[in-house]
Amino acid sequence: DVKVTQSSRYLVKRTGEKVFLECVQDMDHENMFWYRQDPGLGLRLIYFSYDVKMKEKGDIPEGYSVSREKKERFSLILESASTNQTSMYLCASSGRYNEQFFGPGTRLTVL
Amino acid sequence: ELKVEQNPLFLSMQEGKNYTIYCNYSTTSDRLYWYRQDPGKSLESLFVLLSNGAVKQEGRLMASLDTKARLSTLHITAAVHDLSATYFCAVDRKSAGKSTFGDGTTLTVKP
Numbered sequence: 001d002v003k004v005t006q007s008s009r010y011l012v013k014r015t016g017e018k019v020f021l022e023c024v025q026d027m028d029h030e031n032m033f034w035y036r037q038d039p040g041l042g043l044r045l046i047y048f049s050y051d052v053k054m055k056e057k058g059d060i061p062e063g064y065s066v067s068r069e070k071k072e073r074f075s076l077i078l079e080s081a082s083t084n085q086t087s088m089y090l091c092a093s094s095g096r097y098n099e100q101f102f103g104p105g106t107r108l109t110v111l
Numbered sequence: 112e113l114k115v116e117q118n119p120l121f122l123s124m125q126e127g128k129n130y131t132i133y134c135n136y137s138t139t140s141d142r143l144y145w146y147r148q149d150p151g152k153s154l155e156s157l158f159v160l161l162s163n164g165a166v167k168q169e170g171r172l173m174a175s176l177d178t179k180a181r182l183s184t185l186h187i188t189a190a191v192h193d194l195s196a197t198y199f200c201a202v203d204r205k206s207a208g209k210s211t212f213g214d215g216t217t218l219t220v221k222p
Contacts, residue, residue, distance in 0.1 A: 030208075031208040033209075042213070042214045043154075043199070043212040043215075045209065048208075048209055050208065058209075090153055090154070092154075094208055097142065097159050097161060098144075098203055098210065099144055099156050099159045100144070100146075100154075100156065100210065101156065102146075102153040102154045102155065104152070104153050105152075
């Protein structure tokens with residue numbers, strides 16, 4: 001059974017903290033993605049990685065960075081969390097036909 | 112820039128009725144995906160449509176793709192309560208595996 005896992009389901013952080021969200025996939029997929037989902041704004045791509053150490057900015061990269069040191073793991077970093085980064089964060093990976101497999105999501109609250 | 116438009120955005124229907132959700136997109140693409148999201152949960156893949164004229168069916172849901180019209184439909188037959196969810200279409204951007212998602216159609220099936 002294919003799987004994408006995320007390190008936390010719920011996370012509460014304070015403004016200015018550095019936040020790490022981790023994602024692991026077991027499908028040997030090349031492509032991995034980070035999205036945020038907000039009511040009324042749909043699903044927005046933050047960053048995309050098409051190989052180890054390779055990354056590409058998505059539609060809303062400001063305030064975020066990513067790291068992909070191993071094929072199965074893709075991390076999203078908030079260098080200095082702000083309240084407007086409170087959101088649901090979804091990780092996904094995709095394989096042969098670019099069909100995406102999503103993790104369970106991390107609901108991040110920044111106070 | 113690829114734009115993906117779904118309609119309707121909200122759909123309330125009675126059990127046993129039929130209905131169609133539409134997904135229009137603005138630039139040429141040969142691949143389209145449908146995903147389902149239950150409240151508070153992540154997205155799961157429903158259908159992958161890889162060419163013009165592709166039709167896929169699973170239970171009471173049937174998806175089709177007309178690449179010439181840049182249109183996909185998700186048809187619901189004899190709706191049941193368990194189909195209540197948000198349905199997203201996503202279109203391949205033809206660049207390195209990224210997709211653009213529609214805003215989602217929230218379906219509520221009432222007895």
